[in-house]
Amino acid sequence: xSGAVSPSQTRTHLCHIxxxxxxxxxxxxxxxxxxxxxxxxxxxxxxxxxxxxGPEDYFMAAAxxxxxxxxxxxxxxxxxxxxxxxxIVGIGYNxxxxxxxxxxxxxxxxxxxxxxxxxxxxxxxxxxxxxMNKNSADVKGCTMYVTLFPCNECAKLIxxxxxxEVVYLSDKYHDTPDVKASKKMLxxxxxxxxxxxxxxxxxxxxxxx
Numbered sequence: 001x002s003g004a005v006s007p008s009q010t011r012t013h014l015c016h017i018x019x020x021x022x023x024x025x026x027x028x029x030x031x032x033x034x035x036x037x038x039x040x041x042x043x044x045x046x047x048x049x050x051x052x053x054g055p056e057d058y059f060m061a062a063a064x065x066x067x068x069x070x071x072x073x074x075x076x077x078x079x080x081x082x083x084x085x086x087x088i089v090g091i092g093y094n095x096x097x098x099x100x101x102x103x104x105x106x107x108x109x110x111x112x113x114x115x116x117x118x119x120x121x122x123x124x125x126x127x128x129x130x131x132m133n134k135n136s137a138d139v140k141g142c143t144m145y146v147t148l149f150p151c152n153e154c155a156k157l158i159x160x161x162x163x164x165e166v167v168y169l170s171d172k173y174h175d176t177p178d179v180k181a182s183k184k185m186l187x188x189x190x191x192x193x194x195x196x197x198x199x200x201x202x203x204x205x206x207x208x209x
Contacts, residue, residue, distance in 0.1 A: 055086050057200050059145040060169060065205075066093045067126070067147050072119070073106055079130035079146040081139050081163070089136040092129025096122060127154035131161050139163055145196070149173065155182035159189040166193045 053061070059080050067078030070093045081090035096104050100122065109118035127150050131139060140162030149171040150158060158166060166186065173179045186193055 053203065054199050056145075056167070056196070057198055057203065059088070059143075060147075060167070060196050060198070061203050062088060062091060063126075063145045063147050064169070066091050069093045070095055070126075071101070071106070072123070074108055075148070077126040077146065077148045079126040079144055081130050081134065082143050082145065083136065083139075084141055089142060090130040090134035090139060092126045092131070092133050094123055094126045095129065097124055125151065125154050128157055131157055143167060145169075149179055149193075150182055150186075151178045152181040152185065153178075155185045155191075159185060159191060164191060166191060167196050168193065169196050171195065 059082050063078040063080040065078065066080065067076040070076040070078070072094055075094070077094045079090075079092050080088055083089050095101065104122045105117055105119060107118045109115040109120065112118070113120040115121070126148075127144065127146060130144065138161070142163050143165040144158060144163050145167045147169045149168045150166060151173075171179070183193070
């Protein structure tokens, strides 16, 4: 019969049918790429994170955050003291003396720093509070990170406490007699001062879950 397939022809055709397989064979090039991706993922899981906060940014950020605790309506200052092992040993912000909070004025009188109706005769500066709040026997050889260059009174405390270096964020009062006297004393006492150079322009601290 025309068009009929003989048994021998059927066997010949069946010989060329490849068995179906669930496994796909990769070319050598694709295999290398897959292996490289797997190694990269494994390396990222075991390697230390690179975009972590550096120590200097961390210490100044602690001072900036501490300044947020100040109730001074015009100037908020924070200070952070760090020892030779890069550990925080003291922190403080400007505020009124203990047991005097809420009982003394926060007014400014730049023309008379002894005006009893202004804040100046009463307020404790951040540097003083950081030294007083120390959690170590002393702060000799430590570095102080402060958001505003210390005044002359704070410079005396820094020198007497044995702090070796002051890193400041702002020096906006550099032309005032107080700061000029401060810089003179710190220089004579061998206390190094330098302006803070951040690696991060901003640090976001989310407090919501």
